[in-house]
Amino acid sequence: xxxxxxxxxxxxxxxxxxxxxxxxxxxxxxxxxxxxxxxxxxxxxxxxxxxxxxxxxxxxxxxxxxxxxxxxxxxxxxxxxxxxxxxxxxxxxxxxxxxxxxxxxxxxxxxxxxxxxxxxxxxxxxxxxxxxxxxxxxxxxxxxxxxxxxxxxxxxxxxxxxxxxxxxxxxxxxxxxxxxxxxxxxxxxxxxxxxxxxxxxxxxxxxxxxxxxxxxxxxxxxxxxxxxxxxxxxxxxxxxxxxxxxxxxxxxxxxxxxxxxxxxxxxxxxxxxxxxxxxxxxxxxxxxxxxxxxxxxxxxxxxxxxxxxxxxxxxxxxxxxxxxxxxxxxxxxxxxxxxxxxxxxxxxxxxxxxxxxxxxxxxxxxxxxxxxxxxxxxxxxxxxxxxxxxxxxxxxxxxxxxxxxxxxxxxxxxxxxxxxxxxxxxxxxxxxxxxxxxxxxxxxxxxxxxxxxxxxxxxxxxxxxxxx
Amino acid sequence: xxxxxxxxxxxxxxxxxxxxxxxxxxxxxxxxxxxxxxxxxxxxxxxxxxxxxxxxxxxxxxxxxxxxxxxxxxxxxxxxxxxxxxxxxxxxxxxxx
Numbered sequence: 001x002x003x004x005x006x007x008x009x010x011x012x013x014x015x016x017x018x019x020x021x022x023x024x025x026x027x028x029x030x031x032x033x034x035x036x037x038x039x040x041x042x043x044x045x046x047x048x049x050x051x052x053x054x055x056x057x058x059x060x061x062x063x064x065x066x067x068x069x070x071x072x073x074x075x076x077x078x079x080x081x082x083x084x085x086x087x088x089x090x091x092x093x094x095x096x097x098x099x100x101x102x103x104x105x106x107x108x109x110x111x112x113x114x115x116x117x118x119x120x121x122x123x124x125x126x127x128x129x130x131x132x133x134x135x136x137x138x139x140x141x142x143x144x145x146x147x148x149x150x151x152x153x154x155x156x157x158x159x160x161x162x163x164x165x166x167x168x169x170x171x172x173x174x175x176x177x178x179x180x181x182x183x184x185x186x187x188x189x190x191x192x193x194x195x196x197x198x199x200x201x202x203x204x205x206x207x208x209x210x211x212x213x214x215x216x217x218x219x220x221x222x223x224x225x226x227x228x229x230x231x232x233x234x235x236x237x238x239x240x241x242x243x244x245x246x247x248x249x250x251x252x253x254x255x256x257x258x259x260x261x262x263x264x265x266x267x268x269x270x271x272x273x274x275x276x277x278x279x280x281x282x283x284x285x286x287x288x289x290x291x292x293x294x295x296x297x298x299x300x301x302x303x304x305x306x307x308x309x310x311x312x313x314x315x316x317x318x319x320x321x322x323x324x325x326x327x328x329x330x331x332x333x334x335x336x337x338x339x340x341x342x343x344x345x346x347x348x349x350x351x352x353x354x355x356x357x358x359x360x361x362x363x364x365x366x367x368x369x370x371x372x373x374x375x376x377x378x379x380x381x382x383x384x385x386x387x388x389x390x391x392x393x394x395x396x397x398x399x400x401x402x403x404x405x406x407x408x409x410x411x412x413x414x415x416x417x418x419x420x421x422x423x424x425x426x427x428x429x430x431x432x433x434x435x436x437x438x439x440x441x442x443x444x445x446x447x448x449x450x451x452x453x454x455x456x457x458x459x460x461x462x463x464x465x466x467x468x
Numbered sequence: 469x470x471x472x473x474x475x476x477x478x479x480x481x482x483x484x485x486x487x488x489x490x491x492x493x494x495x496x497x498x499x500x501x502x503x504x505x506x507x508x509x510x511x512x513x514x515x516x517x518x519x520x521x522x523x524x525x526x527x528x529x530x531x532x533x534x535x536x537x538x539x540x541x542x543x544x545x546x547x548x549x550x551x552x553x554x555x556x557x558x559x560x561x562x563x564x565x
Contacts, residue, residue, distance in 0.1 A: 255469050
């Protein structure tokens with residue numbers, strides 16, 4: 001597939017090929033909308049169903065049935081008539097729904113009557129001392145290597161943090177015969193109290209029995225140590241992990257430290273497209289403002305899946321269907337679509353137990369708001385002390401902070417420091433993240449080369465505007 | 469750090485800094501580096517510190533490498549191809565160069 005093979009316009013452009021994007025594209029295409037799905041990865045599935053069509057992990061027990069459920073979703077989308085393009089990077093989206101996309105080094109601007117952003121989530125920044133050392137990786141990264149390439153840790157491996165994905169990855173590594181020396185659990189004890197009010201809902205949800213089973217499976221095989229401080233130590237690479245426990249400081253030699261502190265919406269494209277966002281205090285992250293059909297504040301653009309607020313993979317598919325039904329109704333009212341009430345009911349069931357999980361897994365402030373020389377912005381190597389000191393000087397927000405420190409201006413465009421910088425400014429100035437706000441993001445949201453830009457077709461009017 | 473579960477994938481020959489590496493079909497550049505035990509893929513433009521792939525999902529930009537002569541490609545998003553040349557990147561600004 002080349003960029004030049006694309007049509008100049010589509011009824012619906014879906015951005016992201018995870019559960020939300022796949023479900024949305026399948027439903028819309030089947031209802032007769034000319035639908036294209038762009039995904040930057042080599043295969044569909046997003047992160048939860050990563051490599052679902054080509055995973056080398058053949059023993060289904062390793063990744064579990066919840067993973068393999070994604071195969072049906074992928075097959076449905078592929079059979080739906082939607083054009084699915086992998087290796088396609090969307091680098092721009094504007095409020096008029098002009099989509100900038102690059103495929104194999106060639107760029108195009110595509111018009112869309114409707115857009116569904118399904119860019120999902122990314123792991124919450126976990127800024128501890130030494131987290132930039134080679135040998136320290138995100139847990140999601142290790143899971144991707146397992147799903148897509150069948151790679152499992154075989155050196156001295158420590159998994160640290162909290163949240164459901166941490167335990168799932170631990171179980172998957174163990175089932176695959178990989179090495180896992182210890183789990184350092186950063187979940188504050190007090191979280192149980194926070195979560196308790198939501199326990200009845202959680203007990204009735206599918207998360208309950210799955211979660212308990214997973215915990216038992218992992219705890220039977222690996223030491224789990226509760227920690228309140230965490231540090232990766234080494235010179236050119238990771239050598240050991242230092243951590244604080246109830247019995248004082250301890251050290252553990254390690255070749256690989258895997259970090260995880262839950263997931264947050266991947267908001268870069270949505271913010272750059274001008275969608276209104278709001279701070280979610282329960283999940284400690286920014287998320288787009290959406291209505292019950294997942295329409296955003298910008299007409300014709302909706303956000304489905306975890307990109308609209310974290311709700312999990314199964315909920316993401318239902319959200320994708322709801323957004324797609326709204327798109328079909330807007331563009332082709334006569335087409336037949338599934339009953340949206342039934343989909344909403346399924347979504348409500350999926351939401352059960354989420355409040356409990358959010359409360360239980362809320363990361364401690366000390367792991368979200370680092371101090372001293374701990375690097376906050378990995379790209380520009382800006383430390384927590386620099387950000388805090390600059391806030392004390394009177395810097396009120398993340399955009400002004402860029403001018404002082406360049407944080408958020410490196411290639412990752414704030415994806416790994418944005419929430420940390422916002423929270424640090426809020427903490428330092430005694431205000432709230434909602435008040436402080438987030439980085440102003442602009443296209444291109446992914447780097448493209450000048451030659452890709454230059455390869456875009458130029459209209460006569462545009463040429464005349466700059467030629468003398 | 470990592471071992472391969474199944475050696476089923478077809479071998480794909482790539483070079484990293486001129487040295488041949490045996491990757492597998494289905495690898496991304498970043499995964500091939502990890503599987504080959506290559507410790508870091510670049511040094512940073514600010515302090516020259518070594519960095520290695522971190523997120524493997526296209527958001528952290530730590531796995532930036534030069535692929536077939538084009539710099540700062542996201543290794544985790546690029547499938548390996550036979551004959552691909554990968555170079556690690558030296559980032560630190562050097563005065564007088």
